[in-house]
Amino acid sequence: MSVEEASSQQASSDVVEAVEAIMRRLERAWNSADGAAYGEPFSPGADFVTIRGDLHTGRDAVVAGHQEIFGTIYAGSTMRYQVMQTRQLDDRVVLAHVRAALSTPGGPLAGEGASTITAVLLKRDGGWEITALHNTLITE
Amino acid sequence: MSVEEASSQQASSDVVEAVEAIMRRLERAWNSADGAAYGEPFSPGADFVTIRGDLHTGRDAVVAGHQEIFGTIYAGSTMRYQVMQTRQLDDRVVLAHVRAALSTPGGPLAGEGASTITAVLLKRDGGWEITALHNTLITE
Numbered sequence: 001m002s003v004e005e006a007s008s009q010q011a012s013s014d015v016v017e018a019v020e021a022i023m024r025r026l027e028r029a030w031n032s033a034d035g036a037a038y039g040e041p042f043s044p045g046a047d048f049v050t051i052r053g054d055l056h057t058g059r060d061a062v063v064a065g066h067q068e069i070f071g072t073i074y075a076g077s078t079m080r081y082q083v084m085q086t087r088q089l090d091d092r093v094v095l096a097h098v099r100a101a102l103s104t105p106g107g108p109l110a111g112e113g114a115s116t117i118t119a120v121l122l123k124r125d126g127g128w129e130i131t132a133l134h135n136t137l138i139t140e
Numbered sequence: 141m142s143v144e145e146a147s148s149q150q151a152s153s154d155v156v157e158a159v160e161a162i163m164r165r166l167e168r169a170w171n172s173a174d175g176a177a178y179g180e181p182f183s184p185g186a187d188f189v190t191i192r193g194d195l196h197t198g199r200d201a202v203v204a205g206h207q208e209i210f211g212t213i214y215a216g217s218t219m220r221y222q223v224m225q226t227r228q229l230d231d232r233v234v235l236a237h238v239r240a241a242l243s244t245p246g247g248p249l250a251g252e253g254a255s256t257i258t259a260v261l262l263k264r265d266g267g268w269e270i271t272a273l274h275n276t277l278i279t280e
Contacts, residue, residue, distance in 0.1 A: 047225075047227075047235070047237060047258070049237070049256050049258055049274070049276055050276075051276065052276075052278065052279045052280075053254070053255055053256040053276040053277055053278035053279060054256070054278070055224070055237055055256050084195070085187075087187075087271075089230075089232070089233050089260070089262055089271065090229075090230045090231070090232050090233050091230070092229070092230050093229050093230050093233045095187070095260060095271070095272055097187060097189070097195055114193070115193055116189050116193040116194070116195050116274075118187070118189055118258060118260075118272060118274040120229070120235060120258075120260060122229055131227075131229065131235070132235055132258060134189070134256075134258040134274040134276065135276075136189055136190075136191065136192075136193040136274065136275075136276045137193055138192065138193030138194070139192045139193060140192075
C-alpha cells in the first residue's frame with residue numbers, strides 16, 4: 001500500500017454501512033419532523049454549519065435548529081440522502097460526502113432543492129457519531 | 141479525562157499553529173492569485189466543496205478551480221482567514237472551522253463577503269495537509 005493510499009482509504013463495507021444507516025436515521029427523523037431524533041446520531045459537542053454559513057455547536061443546537069425549520073420553512077418536506085463517498089481517515093475517523101435532495105410542498109422555499117454535505121464521523125463506544133457536518137445548497 | 145473529552149480535544153498549541161500557518165499560506169496564495177500555491181497545502185486526493193455546492197476531488201482540481209476564479213470573478217480580491225476553532229479528532233486528524241472574509245474590487249461579486257469553512261487536516265510525513273475543505277457563504 002502506498003503512503004497516499006494508507007492516508008486516505010476507501011472505508012470498509014461495514015463502515016460504509018454504518019454511515020448509510022446514520023444517514024437513513026437522519027432521513028427518517030427529517031421526514032417525521034422529529035428534531036430530537038435528528039440530533040441523536042450527533043456527538044454532544046458536534047459542530048454543524050448550515051446552508052446559511054452559521055456554525056452551531058452541540059447536539060442540543062442541532063435538535064433545536066431542526067425542530068424550528070421542521071415547523072416553519074421546511075414544514076411537510078421530504079428529504080433523501082445519498083452517500084456519495086466514504087473515506088477512512090484513521091481507525092476512529094471517517095469522512096463522508098452526501099448528496100441531499102429536498103422536496104418542500106409550500107412556503108417560501110417550495111419546490112425541489114439539493115445540497116452537498118461533508119460529514120465527519122467519530123467512533124465511540126463501538127458505534128459511530130457525527131462530530132461535524134457542513135451543508136451547502138447546490139446552485140447553478 | 142472523560143470519554144467525551146478524549147473523543148474531542150482542543151488541539152495542542154503546536155497543532156493550532158500548524159493549522160494557522162496553513163491558512164496563512166492559503167491567504168497569501170489567494171492574495172497573489174496563485175492557484176498552484178493555493179493547492180499546495182492540500183492532499184493529492186483532497187475533497188473540496190465550493191460555495192456553490194460542487195464537490196471537486198484532488199489537488200489538481202483545487203488548483204485549476206482557484207486559478208480560474210482568481211482570473212475572473214475574484215480578480216484583484218483580498219482574502220483574510222481567521223481560525224475560529226481547532227479540534228484534534230485523533231493523533232493524525234484535526235478538524236478546524238475558519239471564517240473567511242473576502243473583499244472584491246469589481247465585477248459581479250464586487251464588495252465584501254464572508255464564509256464559513258470546515259477543514260479536515262491529516263498528518264502525513266510529519267506535516268499537516270488539508271484532506272477535505274467545505275466552504276459556505278454567510279447569508280442573512
